[in-house]
Amino acid sequence: MQSPRTTRRIKVLVAKVGLDGHDRGAKVIARALRDAGFEVVYTGLRQTIDQVVAAAIQEDVDIIGINQHEGSHFHIARKLLQKLEESGAGDIPVVMGGSIPLVDVEPLRAMGVKEVFLPGTPIAEIVKRLEEIASERKHLAPRAKG
Amino acid sequence: MADLYSEEAKEEIRRALKKWEEQVLPEWLSRMPEREEQFTTLSGIPLKRIYTPLDLKDHDYLQKLGFPGEYPFTRGIHATMYRARLWTMRMFSGFGGPEETNERLKMLIRAGETGLSLAFDNATLVGVDPDDPLAEGSIGIVGVSVPTLVDMEVVFKDINLGEVTTNMTINPPAPVLLSFYVTVAERQGVPYDKIGGTIQNDPLKEFIAQKTYVFPPEAAVKIAVDVMEWSVKNLPKWNPVSISGYHIREAGATAVQELAFTLADGIEYVRQLRARGMDIDEFAPRLSFFFDSHINFFEEIAKFRAARRMWAKIMKEWFGARKPRSMWMRFHVQTAGCSLYPQQPWINIVRTAIEALAAVLGGCQSLHTNSFDEPFRVPSEFAAKIALRTQQIIAHETGVADVIDPLAGSYFVEWLTDEVEERAWKYIDKIERMGGMLEAVKKGFPQREVEEASYRFQKEVEEKKRIIVGVNEYREEESEDVRKVPLLEFDQQEVERRQIERVRKVRASRDQERWSRALEELERAAERGENVVPYVLRAVKAYATLGEIMGALKRVYGTYAEPPYY
Numbered sequence: 001m002q003s004p005r006t007t008r009r010i011k012v013l014v015a016k017v018g019l020d021g022h023d024r025g026a027k028v029i030a031r032a033l034r035d036a037g038f039e040v041v042y043t044g045l046r047q048t049i050d051q052v053v054a055a056a057i058q059e060d061v062d063i064i065g066i067n068q069h070e071g072s073h074f075h076i077a078r079k080l081l082q083k084l085e086e087s088g089a090g091d092i093p094v095v096m097g098g099s100i101p102l103v104d105v106e107p108l109r110a111m112g113v114k115e116v117f118l119p120g121t122p123i124a125e126i127v128k129r130l131e132e133i134a135s136e137r138k139h140l141a142p143r144a145k146g
Numbered sequence: 147m148a149d150l151y152s153e154e155a156k157e158e159i160r161r162a163l164k165k166w167e168e169q170v171l172p173e174w175l176s177r178m179p180e181r182e183e184q185f186t187t188l189s190g191i192p193l194k195r196i197y198t199p200l201d202l203k204d205h206d207y208l209q210k211l212g213f214p215g216e217y218p219f220t221r222g223i224h225a226t227m228y229r230a231r232l233w234t235m236r237m238f239s240g241f242g243g244p245e246e247t248n249e250r251l252k253m254l255i256r257a258g259e260t261g262l263s264l265a266f267d268n269a270t271l272v273g274v275d276p277d278d279p280l281a282e283g284s285i286g287i288v289g290v291s292v293p294t295l296v297d298m299e300v301v302f303k304d305i306n307l308g309e310v311t312t313n314m315t316i317n318p319p320a321p322v323l324l325s326f327y328v329t330v331a332e333r334q335g336v337p338y339d340k341i342g343g344t345i346q347n348d349p350l351k352e353f354i355a356q357k358t359y360v361f362p363p364e365a366a367v368k369i370a371v372d373v374m375e376w377s378v379k380n381l382p383k384w385n386p387v388s389i390s391g392y393h394i395r396e397a398g399a400t401a402v403q404e405l406a407f408t409l410a411d412g413i414e415y416v417r418q419l420r421a422r423g424m425d426i427d428e429f430a431p432r433l434s435f436f437f438d439s440h441i442n443f444f445e446e447i448a449k450f451r452a453a454r455r456m457w458a459k460i461m462k463e464w465f466g467a468r469k470p471r472s473m474w475m476r477f478h479v480q481t482a483g484c485s486l487y488p489q490q491p492w493i494n495i496v497r498t499a500i501e502a503l504a505a506v507l508g509g510c511q512s513l514h515t516n517s518f519d520e521p522f523r524v525p526s527e528f529a530a531k532i533a534l535r536t537q538q539i540i541a542h543e544t545g546v547a548d549v550i551d552p553l554a555g556s557y558f559v560e561w562l563t564d565e566v567e568e569r570a571w572k573y574i575d576k577i578e579r580m581g582g583m584l585e586a587v588k589k590g591f592p593q594r595e596v597e598e599a600s601y602r603f604q605k606e607v608e609e610k611k612r613i614i615v616g617v618n619e620y621r622e623e624e625s626e627d628v629r630k631v632p633l634l635e636f637d638q639q640e641v642e643r644r645q646i647e648r649v650r651k652v653r654a655s656r657d658q659e660r661w662s663r664a665l666e667e668l669e670r671a672a673e674r675g676e677n678v679v680p681y682v683l684r685a686v687k688a689y690a691t692l693g694e695i696m697g698a699l700k701r702v703y704g705t706y707a708e709p710p711y712y
Contacts, residue, residue, distance in 0.1 A: 014712075018281070018284055019269060020268060020284075021272075021356055021357030027597055027600070027601075028601055032604065034712075042710050043710055045708060045710075046707070070268060070284055070288055071287040071524070072283040099488075101523060102624060102629055103629050118521075120488065120617040123608055
C-alpha cells in the first residue's frame with residue numbers, strides 16, 4: 001500500500017533482545033498492531049542492541065517496542081537508549097512490555113522509556129497510546145527524510 | 147460388553163430428558179435466561195447444559211476406564227495411587243549463581259519439598275557461557291547460571307544426590323548438564339544406578355514453543371536421542387526425556403493441541419529410538435511427560451485422563467509394547483504461569499490452588515505450583531513457600547487424595563475425556579500424514595496452530611468473551627500494597643561478575659592439553675555420527691565449559707534461527 005509520507009501508517013519495530021525466548025506476547029502484539037492499521041516489523045528472537053538500532057534506522061520506524069520477559073529490562077533500556085542517541089536516532093521513542101515489576105515502571109520512564117505496558121493491558125489501550133506517542137513525535141521532531 | 151446402561155434404561159432416560167426439556171426447561175429459560183448462548187471450554191469445546199448417561203456413547207467401562215494400574219490406565223498408572231504415596235512436590239527453582247540456588251534448594255528441602263527441580267538462566271538454556279555478548283545483563287535472572295562442572299558442584303553442596311531426585315529443565319545443552327550432574331554424583335560416591343531424576347531433553351517443543359533451540363531440527367533430535375539412548379543403558383533410574391506440553395500450552399495452545407502435539411513428539415522419539423535398534427520395552431518405561439494445568443478445571447482433568455489412555459494405546463497397539471510399565475504415562479504438572487497476572491497479584495494464589503487441584507484429580511506423579519509473584523520475577527522465598535503449602539493443603543486437608551480417580555463416572559467428565567481424546571487423535575492423524583512431528587515442525591505446522599490459538603484467545607479477552615478477574619473485569623487502581631510485594635532481591639550485577647570470573651578461572655586453571663584433546667575428540671565423534679554423550683562426559687571432566695562444548699557441537703551440526711514472522 002503506497003501512501004504519501006505525511007499520512008503514512010505508524011511504523012513500529014517489535015523487537016526481542018538477548019536470549020529471552022518468550023515470543024508469545026511479541027507475536028500477539030505484532031499481529032494486533034497490524035490489524036489496527038500499523039505497519040509492523042518484527043525482528044525475531046535473539047537480537048543484539050546494535051541489530052535493533054540498525055533495523056530501526058534502516059526501516060525508519062516511528063516507535064521501537066521491546067518485549068521482555070527475562071527481567072533484564074533496565075539493562076536493555078539503558079543500552080538501547082544510549083545506542084540510539086549515539087546513532088543519531090535518539091528521537092525514536094522506545095516503549096516496553098512484558099513481565100516487568102510495577103515498581104520498575106517509573107524508573108524506566110525516568111530513564112527515557114516512553115511507556116511500559118504490563119501483561120493484561122488491553123490492546124486498544126496500547127494502540128491508543130502508541131498513536132499518541134507517534135503523533136507527539138511528528139509534532140515535536142519532524143524528520144526531514146525521504 | 148460392560149456397558150453400564152441397557153438399551154431399555156437409556157430409552158427411559160431419553161424420554162425423561164425430552165420431557166424435562168419440553169415441559170420444565172422452557173419456563174425456567176424464559177424466567178431466568180442463561181448467561182451465554184453457548185458455553186465453551188477454554189479450548190473452545192462447546193458444552194451442553196447438562197450431561198446424562200446418554201452422553202456416554204459406546205461407553206464400555208472395562209475398555210475405557212478399567213482399574214488403576216491396569217490398561218488403559220485412564221484411572222491412574224498405579225493401583226494404589228496417592229493412597230500409598232502422594233505425588234512428588236517438586237518446586238522449580240533456581241536464580242543467581244550456584245551459591246544462591248544451593249541455599250534455596252536447602253530451604254525447600256527443609257520446608258518439606260520431596261524432589262528438586264532446577265531452573266537455569268537463559269545463557270545456560272541456550273548453551274553459552276556468562277561472558278557471551280548476547281547474555282549480557284541476563285546472568286542468573288530467570289534461573290541459575292551453570293556454565294561449568296565447578297558451578298554444578300556448588301549447586302549441590304551438602305545435598306546427597308543418592309537421596310534426592312532432580313529435574314533439570316534443559317534442552318539443547320542436555321548432554322552437557324547431564325554430564326555435570328552425573329559427575330557431581332559420582333564424586334559424591336553415588337553409583338550410576340542410584341542416580342534418579344529427569345532431564346527435559348525435548349527439542350521438538352523448543353521449535354513449537356519454549357524457543358531455546360540451538361541446533362537445526364534433525365540434529366537437535368539426534369542429540370536428544372543420544373542422551374536418551376545413553377541414559378537408558380547407563381542410568382537405570384533416570385528419565386532421559388520429559389516430553390513437554392507445558393511450554394506449548396504456555397505459548398497459547400489449546401488443551402487439545404497441548405495433548406496432541408506432546409503425544410506426537412513422544413511418537414517421534416519412540417520411532418527414533420527404535421531406529422537405533424532398541425526394543426520398545428527397554429526404553430519406554432523411562433519416557434516421562436510434562437503438562438500444564440490451566441484454569442478451566444474440568445477440561446484439564448479430562449486432558450490428563452485422556453493423555454494416559456491415549457499413550458497406553460499408542461505404546462501397546464502402535465509399537466507392540468508388552469510390559470505394562472512401557473504403557474504408563476508418568477507425568478509432571480506445573481500450574482499455568484500464563485494464567486497469572488500482575489493485577490491484584492495475591493489472587494494468583496487462588497488460581498494456582500485450583501489448577502493444582504485439577505492436576506491432583508487428574509493423577510499427576512509430580513507437581514510444581516507457581517508463586518503469586520511470578521508475573522513480576524522469579525519467586526521470593528515467601529511466595530514459593532505459599533505455593534508449596536498449597537500442595538500440602540491439597541494433600542493432607544482436602545481429602546481429595548484418599549480415593550483414586552474420584553471424578554470417574556461423572557457423565558460430564560467422561561464425556562469431556564472422550565471429546566478431548568477424539569479431537570487430539572484428529573491432530574495426531576494430521577501430523578502422521580505429514581510424516582511425523584519432525585517433518586511437521588520443519589513445515590511450521592504446530593508453530594502456526596499455536597500462534598493462531600494464542601491470538602484467538604487474546605481477542606476473546608479483548609472482547610470480554612473471557613473474563614479474567616482483575617484484568618478485564620473487577621479492575622482496581624493498583625494500590626500501594628502491590629508496590630510493597632516483597633520481590634526476590636539479589637545483586638544481579640555482582641552475580642554476573644562472579645560467574646564471568648569463575649568461568650574464566652576454570653578456563654585458565656585446567657589441564658589445557660587434556661581439555662583440547664577432549665573437545666577435539668568430541669567434534670570428531672559428532673562428525674562420525676556417533677553418540678556424543680560419552681565424549682561430552684569426558685570433555686566435562688576435562689573442565690570444558692558449557693559454551694565450549696556447545697561450540698564444538700555447533701561447528702558440526704550448525705545452528706537454527708526461526709524466520710521472523712508473526
